[in-house]
Amino acid sequence: MGELRALIFDVDGTLADTERDGHRVAFNRAFADAGLDWDWTVPLYGELLSVTGGKERIRYFIDRYRPDFDAPQDLDGFIAALHAAKTRHFVEILEGGAIPLRPGVGRLFEEARQAGVQLAIATTTTPKNVEALLVSTLGEDALDWFACIGAGDIVPAKKPAPDIYFYVLEQTGWPAEECLAFEDSANGVRSSRGADLKTIVTINDYTRGQNFDGAALVVDQFGEADAPFAVLAGDAGGSRYVDLALLRRLHGS
Template identity: 35%
Template sequence: MNKLSAVFWDVDGTLADTELCGHRVAFNLAFKDFDLNWYWDKSKYLDLLRISGGLNRIINYRNEIYSDITDDLCVKIQSRKAFHYKELIDAGEIKVREGVYRLIHELAVFNVEQFIVTTSGRNSLEPFLHKALNSYLNYFSKIITYEDVINHKPFPDAYNLAVKLSQNSNLNCIAIEDSNVGVEAAKAANINCLMTLPPWSNNFQNITDKATACVDGLGNDNNCTKLFYGKPLISNYVDFAYLNKLNN
């Protein structure tokens, strides 16, 4: 039996609903600051989520529309975007997803090591963590960000690093992700992965079938989790027992 020893949390869309109400808004404010006639509506931004990392999205979009802005300006836009994102965090616009606090605490009770494994940059991540998860940060052993690896999701580098630092077998670890890219990264590292569909997901046909299980969220007593595929839930929501079950 592979006892669950470590859980690796993604951030954007998994720990919190950061994408449409946070990052997208901050990007558009940064574009305006640089007098760019760019605007990412919800549809365009969801399309860009297939690309890991904010700077990579800016560069990809620049190339897509044949803009002549330089790489240096792309870096400056990303930096300005981080400023606006922090302001949104400080204003309380970024909300932790339901069930996250409960599960973090429960995993700690069962002595499960917890890591944050994200493609977000540390400068944009830390304000969110200290605002929304400040009293829970001591439950996390390590935080792996964009700066810690060369190849980002869907490459397995971040998860390989997490396994190495945790000193656990990948058979005793599980990732929690919200995106196809994240699931691919976890599976490429030979880690089981629970996919929690993001709040903005409305097209199940585009969701990968490679996750170990797929649910609509972690759930709580008053909001039961809906299972799309994978092993049946043990209770009405995702808990330690269910994550342990997925690894066996």
């Protein structure tokens, strides 16, 4: 096994708590714009998160929860338009500064950059969402920090399929054994592990209690020196927060 070359990050729930007060709210605003009486409550959205991809989530909701819905003939186009409206609302939420990065994320990015460890993104969310989050939290030049941003419909099968990770590895030329992946959900772990990537999990309120079998380490957050993480599974070797020293130990173990 070579040295640790790169860190590949999921976005929603991993880099920022975007789901409950970001995506969910944006979906509801898009539904209201379209004159729909749909309301994705906090508990319902937790159930819908079992489906990856926004358009796929809308379709699942219609099939399971609204079989009475008088669907238009062009259902695909209807769903795509709803999702585009949702994306506009979500970007507005991000640009308003309502969603910060999770603790330790910015620090870990900066530490990796200073050490020459490369960064990439592997997510099912749309590229616009990724760009808006990175720019709103890290600044205009943040997109240049990442060797590859694999996002949205760029691959045919979304997580838990490993396709988005295979895409990032192919685009960068990085061997999987020289990378670490970061996820927040069981579907994410299935995706990254399907691409033979050693994976660190940082949970959130929606994914707490999911099955993270195969993860190298499960923590409640990346943590900071004055706000340590809690280790839920795996061995952090006495570390109090996720830094490159810990990641190199996990990578080499």
